[in-house]
Amino acid sequence: MTSDAYKFGYAIRREWPSGEHDLFGFTPDADIAQRHLDRDQGYWQSGPVRPAAVFVVAVNARDVERHPVGGCRQSWCPNVPERGQR
Incomplete structure (x- = not known):
C-alpha cells in the first residue's frame, strides 16, 4: 500500500432504488x-x-479502491454530497 492510497479527492456515488450504491471515478480534482x-x-x-x-x-483513494464493484450496502461508504454541487 502506497501513500497515494490515502490521497484525498472526490468520487461519484450512484444510488439505486434498491438501496444499493456504487462508488467510482476517484480523482483529486473537483472539476x-x-x-x-x-x-x-x-x-x-x-x-x-x-x-x-x-x-x-x-473520499480518499482507498475508499474507492476497497469498494465492492457490484452494488454495495455498506454503511461505512462515503455518502454526503460534496457542498457546492450544481
Missing part, C-alpha cells in the same frame, strides 16, 4: 469529478432504468 458526474447523469437520463441519485462525495 474533473464534476465532469464525471455530468457524464454519468447524462448517460442514465434517457434510459428506462435510472439511479435514484448520483452525486460527488469527498
Whole structure:
C-alpha cells in the first residue's frame, strides 16, 4: 500500500432504488469529478432504468479502491454530497 492510497479527492456515488450504491471515478480534482458526474447523469437520463441519485462525495483513494464493484450496502461508504454541487 502506497501513500497515494490515502490521497484525498472526490468520487461519484450512484444510488439505486434498491438501496444499493456504487462508488467510482476517484480523482483529486473537483472539476474533473464534476465532469464525471455530468457524464454519468447524462448517460442514465434517457434510459428506462435510472439511479435514484448520483452525486460527488469527498473520499480518499482507498475508499474507492476497497469498494465492492457490484452494488454495495455498506454503511461505512462515503455518502454526503460534496457542498457546492450544481
